[in-house]
Amino acid sequence: MGLIQAAVGAIGGTLADQWKDFYTVPDGLPPTAALFAAVPRGTNAGRGANTKGSSNIITNGSRIVVPEGYGLLLFQDGAITGFASEPGAYEWKSDDLNSLSIFTGGGLMDALVRQSWERFKFGGQPGAQQAAYFVSLKxxxxxxxxxxxxxxxxxxxxxxxxxxxxxxxxxxxxxxxxxxxxxxxxxxxxxxxxxxxxxxxxxxxxxxxxxxxxxxxxxxxxxxxxxxxxxxxxxxxxxxxxxxxxxxxxxxxxxxxxxxxxxxxxxxxxxxxxxxxxSTRELLKTVQRADALSGARGNSNLQASVAAGIQSAGQNAGVGGLMGMGIATGGLGGLAGLQQPVAAPAPAAPAADDPIAKLTKAKQMLDAGLITQADYDAVKAKALGL
Missing domain, CATH: 3.30.479.30 (Band 7 domain)
Structure with missing residues (x-):
């Protein structure tokens, strides 16, 4: 029984594999697909009779269409035998006995009898493996x-x-x-x-x-x-x-x-x-403040800071002067203080470790041409602890 089934399968498979196939990409592929097998189109609009060919045999003369953005890899018995990267239609040609076809000049003897006998040895299956795969080049x-x-x-x-x-x-x-x-x-x-x-x-x-x-x-x-x-x-x-x-x-x-x-x-x-x-967020804030003191924008910021400082100093000095004259003590008796000379308060020295003061001074020296940009960058890095 097994021999009869093998013989029938060998003859039937050989006859089916005589037809040329038309191979292309399968339907429903995801856009992220990288590698997949080419599939034969057995029918088109309800027409077509080539639906029983072997899945691992490609008949000589079969056509494989390569779309844009894909490459074609050809396999014979597990080994890569060819690669095409240009889009277009390609024709399969192989010296393997299983690929011979009566439609491509194989002849009845070679294409049918020899193939059927060879497949009979393998229980009706073709003793070869041929495949075409598409690989995405996108x-x-x-x-x-x-x-x-x-x-x-x-x-x-x-x-x-x-x-x-x-x-x-x-x-x-x-x-x-x-x-x-x-x-x-x-x-x-x-x-x-x-x-x-x-x-x-x-x-x-x-x-x-x-x-x-x-x-x-x-x-x-x-x-x-x-x-x-x-x-x-x-x-x-x-x-x-x-x-x-x-x-x-x-x-x-x-x-x-x-x-x-x-x-x-x-x-x-x-x-x-x-x-x-x-920690990184704090560092980025410090760098942003340092960047605000450099370049043309830094000049504007520096001028605004100096103007605000002068205005604040003037307001504080006015209040201090009035209190120094004794007006804040009440009544006209405070006017007696006008007869005594009042020493002007000494300006407060900037704190030695104030980074803004250091950067402001360094910026003024840079604009005056007294130091170089590299000198200023070094002072900035040191003042900000970078």
Whole structure:
């Protein structure tokens, strides 16, 4: 009975596999799909008879259409035999016996008898495995990251350790599909009907990438904020999606070899939020006050501060002068105090450790050309404890 079933299956499968197939992308793919098998279109608008071909055999002459933004990987018995990155229609050609077809010049003897006998040896199944897979060459969105507690890094501009909780997302790009499939994609996804998706919570390989990104955030923040080309400003990260992505990609490449071993890079990032710890918030406030005393805006602020100080001093001096003349004691008897000379009160010396006084004096000396900008920056850093 088994031999009869094998013979019937071998002949029936051979006949079905003589038809040319038309392969394309499956329906209902999510936008985050990275790798999936090409599927034959057995019917179109209710027409078509090629519905019983083997799932692991591609007949010679079959056509595979590659859409924009995708690459085509060809497999023969588990090995990658070809790759096409340009969109368009491609024709399958193989020397494997199972791919021969009477419609492509295989002849009745080669295409039917030899294939049927070969498949009979394997219980009616074709003794080969051929497959075509599409791999996305686009930026794959919605890969999220986030930290449960503060991460810390050394910040060059603040000259201190900075801590923050951060959340955001990044886009991935497959830059070497062959490396990606050979070194990273589990064999589970190299089967018909399977879709490799980086955002799939059940995808253990994708979860590994998430953990590696979270572990790379602190050194990536440090690399970005200590790069003079990026202005050494922590507050610029949220507006520089490409710049921070380059820092993050460089860190994960250095630690985990994403590009060289897996064919992956981080293309762009979007930081949704950065929640600094209390110490960092105080440091940022101090830096903002220091920035207000520098440049053209600093001159305006300094002039306003001096004017307010003069007005306040004048008001205090007037009250003190009246009290010195004895008017506040009541009656005209206080006028006798006018006959005695009254010494003018000595101006109060600014406190030696007052940072505002130090910065104000240094700013005046800078504007007068007595010191350089570097000298002023040194005084500012010392006065603010940076």
């Amino acid at each position: 930026e794959l969105p919605d890969n999220r990251f986030g930290t449960q507690s503060e991460i810390y890094w050394d910040d060059g501009y603040l000259n201190a350790q900075v801590g923050a909780i951060t959340r955001g997302s990044y886009t991935l790009k497959i830059v070497d599909p062959i490396l990606f499939v050979k070194n990273f994609v589990p064999a589970t996804y190299l089967q018909p009907g399977q879709v490799f998706d980086f955002t799939d919570l059940d995808n253990a390989a994708a979860s590994q990438l998430f953990n590696e990104v979270v572990g790379s955030l602190a050194p990536a923040f440090s690399l970005y904020t200590n790069d003079p080309a990026k202005g050494n400003r922590i507050t610029r990260i949220q507006q520089d999606s490409v710049g921070f992505a380059q820092s993050l990609s460089a860190v994960v490449e250095n630690a985990y070899q994403w590009k060289s071993d897996r064919g992956l890079v981080i293309a762009k990032t979007a930081i949704v939020s950065i929640e600094y710890d209390a």
